[in-house]
Amino acid sequence: xxxxxxxxLVVNTETIPGKVITETMGVVSGxxxxxxxxxxxxxxxxxNIVGGELTQYTELxxxxxxxxxxxxxxxxxxxxxxxxxxxRFATSAITAGAAELFAYGTxxxxx
Amino acid sequence: xxxxxxxxxxxxxxxxxxxxxFSMNVIAQGSDEGSGFPFVVxxxxxxxxxxLFGIIWMVAYPVMFLWGAVFSSGKVEQMHHEANxxxxxxxxxxxxxxxxxxxxxxxxxxxxxxxxxxxGVFGPSHWHLMIGFFNNLIGGSVTVFQQVISAGRAxxxxxxxxxxxxxxxxxxxxxxxxxxxMTPQSSNSKNTVRGVEIYAYGTGIxxx
Numbered sequence: 449x450x451x452x453x454x455x456x457l458v459v460n461t462e463t464i465p466g467k468v469i470t471e472t473m474g475v476v477s478g479x480x481x482x483x484x485x486x487x488x489x490x491x492x493x494x495x496n497i498v499g500g501e502l503t504q505y506t507e508l509x510x511x512x513x514x515x516x517x518x519x520x521x522x523x524x525x526x527x528x529x530x531x532x533x534x535x536r537f538a539t540s541a542i543t544a545g546a547a548e549l550f551a552y553g554t555x556x557x558x559x
Numbered sequence: 560x561x562x563x564x565x566x567x568x569x570x571x572x573x574x575x576x577x578x579x580x581f582s583m584n585v586i587a588q589g590s591d592e593g594s595g596f597p598f599v600v601x602x603x604x605x606x607x608x609x610x611l612f613g614i615i616w617m618v619a620y621p622v623m624f625l626w627g628a629v630f631s632s633g634k635v636e637q638m639h640h641e642a643n644x645x646x647x648x649x650x651x652x653x654x655x656x657x658x659x660x661x662x663x664x665x666x667x668x669x670x671x672x673x674x675x676x677x678x679g680v681f682g683p684s685h686w687h688l689m690i691g692f693f694n695n696l697i698g699g700s701v702t703v704f705q706q707v708i709s710a711g712r713a714x715x716x717x718x719x720x721x722x723x724x725x726x727x728x729x730x731x732x733x734x735x736x737x738x739x740x741m742t743p744q745s746s747n748s749k750n751t752v753r754g755v756e757i758y759a760y761g762t763g764i765x766x767x
Contacts, residue, residue, distance in 0.1 A: 458674045459762040461662050461733045466669035466767075489752070496752045497623045499631040499684025499707070500638075501714075506680045509756055513676065535674060537758065539739035547739075547756075 456521045457531035457558070464531060464558055471557040473529050478519025482512040483546035509547060513537065516551040529555035578602070627684035632706070639710035642717045649720050657720060658761065663732035668767055675731055675763040677718035681711035682754035708755060712736065715757045728763030735760055 463469060488504045495502055517535075524532050535553035542548055582602035650656060683691065687703045694701045716736075723731045737758045 457672070459672050460674060460735065460760060461672070461762045463665065465663060465666045465672045465732070465762070465764050467672075492752050492754075494623070496682045496754065497620070497685045498627040499682060499687060500634055501711070502680045502682055502752065502754050505752070505754060505756070506678060509680065509758070510678055513678070513758075517674075535760075536735075537737060537760065539737065539756065539758070541740055 456524050456529065458517065458521065458535055458553070459531070459533055460535045460553075462534050464533060464556075467531075467558045469531075469533070469556045469558050473524075473527055473555040473557065475552060476520050476523040476527070476529070476532060476555045477550065477552035478516045478521070478523055479548060479550040480512050480515045480519065481542065481546060481548045482508060482515075509539075509549065512547065512549045513551070516549045520551045520553060524553075524555040527555060528557075530557050532556070578605075624685055628686040631684040631686055632703075635706050635710045639706075639713050642710070642713040645717050646713070646720065649717075649724065653724070657723060657729070658716065658731050658734045660734050661732060663730075663764065666764065669764045670767045671765045672762055673726075673728075674760060675719060675723045675726060675728060676758065676760035677715055677722050678756060678758040679711055679715045679718065680754045680756045681707055681714075682752065683707045688753060708738075708757075711755065711757050715759050719759045719761065723761075723763050726763060727765065729766050731761040731763050733762050 457464065459465075492502045492504045495504075516537075520532060520535075532553040533556055535551060538550040538552075540548045540550075683704055687707065690703050691701050694703070719731065719734070737760075739756045739758065740754075
């Protein structure tokens with residue numbers, strides 16, 4: 449039930465509902481830059497002519513975000529935290545089809 | 560970045576001109592011997608394929624453009640309508656709205672919490688882009704883009720609700736909606752995909 453990534457609790461609220469934070473351990477972050485292959489780029493370009501949802505890019509960004517969160521959690525684990533609170537996401541498009549996804553938050557210990 | 564692209568272009572032109580001169584050579588030799596036909600086909604094959612692709616594209620692009628002109632607005636409206644219908648049925652099932660933007664971290668009657676997220680990339684069709692271009696000349700609100708974005712946002716919000724329901728959360732607090740452009744501002748290439756990514760995330764909570 450509880451969404452725990454590798455034993456670390458991840459929420460985007462300032463405190464953890466129903467838990468007490470005992471120690472803050474600083475900012476942790478994870479980022480990734482991903483690009484889809486040329487074939488899917490061409491297909492997305494074709495889909496763009498008629499409009500609507502570009503499923504290829506939806507999948508690409510979802511996978512990349514999961515990876516960014518995974519790296520952030522690994523960062524939190526390496527300093528011995530038990531949860532990451534106040535998680536934020538930032539995105540920047542470097543070139544068309546390649547995107548940088550960045551996740552950051554505060555590593556804490558809770559009871 | 561720019562110099563590397565220029566280098567690649569130069570290299571391509573060099574290779575192509577070498578290719579053409581070589582194939583011309585082969586054609587000339589073939590005409591002397593009278594058995595050069597297969598060589599000619601082999602060396603001209605890339606060019607034939609390229610021109611074939613161009614011809615197909617010349618036919619396919621207007622067809623797809625017209626398809627977009629006729630159906631894309633209706634499809635956007637239909638997507639918005641379906642998302643709203645699904646939202647209403649979920650509200651009836653759950654007995655109210657389950658998303659809210661307040662930070663409920665102070666709650667003490669909660670047994671567990673975790674991140675929930677949903678996303679989608681939506682692009683206006685080339686027909687919409689053309690209408691948007693003419694709309695820009697006059698000024699005012701560009702309704703076509705607004706329709707696409709709001710339909711996409713309704714769809715992503717509904718995906719977040721469904722994700723929260725399937726993960727077993729009772730409510731989602733502190734919902735944030737981010738919008739990111741898939742096309743960078745610095746890129747002035749015409750061949751890029753126009754799309755906007757909508758990303759919604761929040762903290763799912765479960766009551767005791």
